[in-house]
Amino acid sequence: MQTSSEPERAPEGQSVAQPEPSPERSTHGVGPWPGGPDEWPDDPRFDPELLAAGDTRNVIDRYRYWRMDAIVADLDERRHPFHVAIENWQHDMNIGSIVRSANAFAADTVHIIGRRRWNKRGAMVTDRYQHVDHHDDIASFVDWAREAGVPIIAVDNVPGAVPIETFAWPETCVLLFGQEGPGLSPEATAAADAVVEIAQFGSTRSINASAAAAIAMHSWVLAHADLPG
Numbered sequence: 001m002q003t004s005s006e007p008e009r010a011p012e013g014q015s016v017a018q019p020e021p022s023p024e025r026s027t028h029g030v031g032p033w034p035g036g037p038d039e040w041p042d043d044p045r046f047d048p049e050l051l052a053a054g055d056t057r058n059v060i061d062r063y064r065y066w067r068m069d070a071i072v073a074d075l076d077e078r079r080h081p082f083h084v085a086i087e088n089w090q091h092d093m094n095i096g097s098i099v100r101s102a103n104a105f106a107a108d109t110v111h112i113i114g115r116r117r118w119n120k121r122g123a124m125v126t127d128r129y130q131h132v133d134h135h136d137d138i139a140s141f142v143d144w145a146r147e148a149g150v151p152i153i154a155v156d157n158v159p160g161a162v163p164i165e166t167f168a169w170p171e172t173c174v175l176l177f178g179q180e181g182p183g184l185s186p187e188a189t190a191a192a193d194a195v196v197e198i199a200q201f202g203s204t205r206s207i208n209a210s211a212a213a214a215i216a217m218h219s220w221v222l223a224h225a226d227l228p229g
């Protein structure tokens with residue numbers, strides 16, 4: 001009997017097409033560049049220290065051995081035109097994982113509104129590759145959005161919100177999230193050009209803010225990103 005852990009066997013004399021490995025999704029580190037310094041690539045994006053010691057950073061394989069500034073410059077060439085914003089009045093613990101998702105979906109910039117300090121642990125170092133700006137209050141955030149011509153799409157399950165599942169996302173926009181507990185402030189909701197909510201089907205009032213942020217970013221991705229394949 002063949003179990004799921006056994007590789008599929010081809011009938012005698014035939015070969016089975018194997019799926020191509022997906023190196024871009026590998027999270028395994030790599031050792032020193034094979035062959036030593038004589039074989040190092042002649043490309044300024046590569047970091048001699050990483051070539052010598054190996055690269056165990058949590059980066060896609062395209063960026064193995066690259067300098068951090070080279071990675072940021074490359075990302076800057078292809079960031080999406082959506083931004084992410086979150087209110088931070090009580091040191092919201094979700095901000096780190098929101099920054100991580102923003103990096104994964106190539107958001108333009110993450111805007112922190114309120115307290116400047118935030119817990120970086122959940123970001124898993126992705127904040128080094130992601131532009132993160134700060135605004136003291138909703139008024140200064142709104143000033144930035146209006147001046148930059150970026151519509152504010154508030155994401156919260158509040159009365160009057162429209163379903164995110166059928167929402168026509170503007171290509172350029174900022175997705176604005178509230179905090180655990182209070183959710184979006186009334187000032188934030190009032191400043192929004194649209195308010196969208198994620199359909200829920202269980203007993204809890206809401207989902208975790210970073211989970212909501214990942215869902216909302218992916219909803220934008222489905223509408224506007226160049227998808228693989």
Ligand SMILES: C[S@@+](CC[C@H](N)C(=O)[O-])C[C@H]1O[C@@H](n2cnc3c(N)ncnc32)[C@H](O)[C@@H]1O
Binds near residue numbers: 213
């Ligand atoms: C834990 S919720 C708290 C507020 C929520 N409005 C309530 O009634 O309890 C924190 C944040 O997560 C996001 N969020 C949680 N559930 C959501 C949903 N179903 N739709 C849209 N956003 C949601 C919103 O940005 C919200 O401000």
